[in-house]
Amino acid sequence: MRVSLKDVAAHAGVSIKTVSNVVNNYQHVTPAMRERVQRSIDVLGYRPNLAARHLRKGRTGIIALALPELGNPYFAELAASVIDAASQHDYIVLLDHTGGSREQELLVSQGFRARVIDGLILSPIELETEDLRDRSEDVPLVLLGERDYDLPYDHIAIDNVAAARAAVRHLIGLGRREVAFIGARRGRSEPAQLRVRGWREELAAAGLPADEGLVAATDGWGHADGALAMNHILDSGRRPDAVFAYNDPMAIGAMRVLHERGLRVPEDIAVVGFDDVIEGRFGAVTLTSVSPDKAAIGRLAVESVLARLHDRAPEPRRIWADHQLVERESTLGRPAATNRGAA
């Protein structure tokens, strides 16, 4: 059986509370007493029972991180950064994945999935503002990612509109004129709305038409969805000279299709992705991408949720993380002359 405070107390010949005081570094303990108790702790191999501590203090030391998709390396890297940040505050991270479905996101936000947590960091895809409005749960919630919510929760994200505009501006600067957008999500909600808006705004700023036929909606956000969307655009007879994808896996899926159809990247079509995942640096054509500061996002998310947990909670805020555009082969140089007006 596991050894408890009582056993240590008996072994050291002191009261239970004194042992507890030593374990918790309570200040009013003489060095002699502290050492005597510590020796008993070491001898017996005592380790505190977290359930009992939790029951007493009302804290578990666990925060949950709910992500739509673990398979996407962006989220995997983000998870790693959250886990690291949390461990620096002696917190453990319970990873959950929602599959990006509204139903699962709702369950998570209302605390039905993981009921042993002090705080929750949620990266929603389909969840609506109204879904969160009547959240009865009392564990602190921090939102992550692109969606725009008007709610009393901290929200950490990069400036998606600005980032998308930078990507499109880069393409236009290379002489591209017909920039497709891949990954506007199908369905009533529009999670990619900010990036589409950035695309639209930057085209307008450059005096170019925003051809809505160059915006491809998809069901998911994986390689296959990007490939499907690219095929869809090309099958419609359009021939853009650039593609901006919602994320890197979709960009890579699109590049595969371009390769299959004999279109060269970047000569015929330039491609820009989003998230800067490692995979984009090792393809036959390396991928230009918007690189969010994942480490900062993870750190800020943990700090926000812990701040709220410890009641040092300021007003709910929107916190911006940095981003930058990383240029690689997929946008190298100006378009090949042959491509213009080929259709």
Next chain:
Amino acid sequence: MRVSLKDVAAHAGVSIKTVSNVVNNYQHVTPAMRERVQRSIDVLGYRPNLAARHLRKGRTGIIALALPELGNPYFAELAASVIDAASQHDYIVLLDHTGGSREQELLVSQGFRARVIDGLILSPIELETEDLRDRSEDVPLVLLGERDYDLPYDHIAIDNVAAARAAVRHLIGLGRREVAFIGARRGRSEPAQLRVRGWREELAAAGLPADEGLVAATDGWGHADGALAMNHILDSGRRPDAVFAYNDPMAIGAMRVLHERGLRVPEDIAVVGFDDVIEGRFGAVTLTSVSPDKAAIGRLAVESVLARLHDRAPEPRRIWADHQLVERESTLGRPAATNRGAA
């Protein structure tokens, strides 16, 4: 404040234990009483306190899954499969990542990282047999992956030697004669030993020499490590006509180097990876790979750890999951004639 059994009991005018009986579907409760209590539960919005339940029962309902690397999509997919399998048994998964370092793996195996778990599924990289031998922790442990341990724990893996032999046999069957192996790990431990052994055995079976100069050791198992290893082999003046990589990211890293150096895949050099990650299906050259049955591995791991937890524990066993070789473009066709003996 949160509502407890006591509050519900007061509201329904019954004892605490009766409410508990209703919550736990205890059998000796009249339908009338059950409904009356249930109504109070619904009205007050009662939700059980897991910490108290844990303290009382000694179970948390959480199992930990410790993986070396979340960024590798193989592990991400595996994690998803474990999470799904666990949720079918009403268990929650706490994901931990060790970075593949011996120190972290040791901490995890001894329960210092996550101290609130009923069971542990660990995929070790560097951990030695001796490290686990004097494990004092009493939570059930299930091992995952390639390492070969002679210890009283369940171990779930595919037959790595057979899988590696199948990959090499496929290459030899295509007429390849100089097959390099990328990813024998540097350092005293040799986690890739089974796959190297398969490589060696199959070459021997085909009457081909096992040129140890074609085995490249690396520090890690990512894209960059594969690229480094490939460069190392080519810089040494050797010119293999096939490469078998420890995993898909390394294979893709190697393919990038081949592309940069103007070597064609598969004409000049065929490439086979391991794990069959999604990324391998969307490169300019799709990747032939050994595909382990990840869903089965996750399911078996969860079932093993829960069996041990519930004392239906049989002898420690080695459990084999299926695998198959998926052929794609990177091994399509026979070698180009020009390449032979080019060096």
Next chain:
DNA sequence: AACGGCGTGTATAACGTTGTAAAACTTGAG
């Protein structure tokens, strides 16, 4: 010599739940 104040250690009562054993109700037979 008595007293207040301070620093250190201790008994006790929670936290919310479930297992045990006993009490309180049914039911049916004599």
Next chain:
DNA sequence: CTCAAGTTTTACAACGTTATACACGCCGTT
């Protein structure tokens, strides 16, 4: 109408921890 046997409900203790309030001894001061 009583009693035994069975069914349903209840009181209470325990799980391991920490907060509260108090007791004790030791100072220096009056």
